[in-house]
Amino acid sequence: KQEVTQIPAALSVPEGENLVLNCSFTDSAIYNLQWFRQDPGKGLTSLLLIQSSQREQTSGRLNASLDKSSGRSTLYIAASQPGDSATYLCAVRRILGGGADGLTFGKGTHLIIQP
Amino acid sequence: ETGVTQSPTHLIKTRGQQVTLRCSSQSGHNTVSWYQQALGQGPQFIFQYYREEENGRGNFPPRFSGLQFPNYSSELNVNALELDDSALYLCASSLRLGEADTQYFGPGTRLTVL
Numbered sequence: 403k404q405e406v407t408q409i410p411a412a413l414s415v416p417e418g419e420n421l422v423l424n425c426s427f428t429d430s431a432i433y434n435l436q437w438f439r440q441d442p443g444k445g446l447t448s449l450l451l452i453q454s455s456q457r458e459q460t461s462g463r464l465n466a467s468l469d470k471s472s473g474r475s476t477l478y479i480a481a482s483q484p485g486d487s488a489t490y491l492c493a494v495r496r497i498l499g500g501g502a503d504g505l506t507f508g509k510g511t512h513l514i515i516q517p
Numbered sequence: 518e519t520g521v522t523q524s525p526t527h528l529i530k531t532r533g534q535q536v537t538l539r540c541s542s543q544s545g546h547n548t549v550s551w552y553q554q555a556l557g558q559g560p561q562f563i564f565q566y567y568r569e570e571e572n573g574r575g576n577f578p579p580r581f582s583g584l585q586f587p588n589y590s591s592e593l594n595v596n597a598l599e600l601d602d603s604a605l606y607l608c609a610s611s612l613r614l615g616e617a618d619t620q621y622f623g624p625g626t627r628l629t630v631l
Binding site for chain 2: 433434436438445448451453491505506508510
């Protein structure tokens with residue numbers, strides 16, 4: 403059974419700092435890994451998707467890496483801004499039979515950027 | 518905005534009742550998945566549909582059922598509601614089930630069971 407763990411559970415940093423969010427998963431037979439952002443009471447916004455054959459993806463101030471062999475991913479946020487405050491969720495999609503399974507999520511990292 | 522819409526936004530039911538939640542996928546997407554998110558938790562996978570057929574299911578009892586229609590919109594039905602069914606229900610669509618296919622989520626339906 404796939405399990406996803408995110409560390410830390412919560413993080414509060416001053417504006418402008420660079421930060422790293424961590425995600426680990428137990429089953430390395432994954433299709434892909436996605437990072438999402440969730441604002442309070444809202445749906446999920448996809449930030450980055452890393453395919454199983456890829457090592458990293460970048461979008462603006464965000465960079466996500468994937469190390470399948472060790473079951474780890476990191477999300478790097480450069481020059482943090484108060485608007486980055488949200489819960490960040492990591493999710494993996496397993497390979498299952500002839501196709502892909504649903505996403506398995508971690509519990510998220512609640513991020514607060516202090517102005 | 519992802520183009521995925523869900524209705525209703527909020528819903529209050531009592532224990533034992535039945536509920537139907539609806540989802541409209543992003544245009545051109547033939548895959549839809551449903552997730553349950555309890556307060557303070559990550560979303561849990563309920564099931565997914567590909568071209569109107571269920572082709573994956575998480576650890577949820579049979580009283581959670583669904584449909585996908587020819588226009589790729591979808592319904593989630595929950596029978597015999599229990600207090601623990603109170604949660605945010607999220608629908609997600611994707612173009613296909615491929616490795617590069619991002620799942621796009623709707624805003625969710627907040628279900629409260631009293």
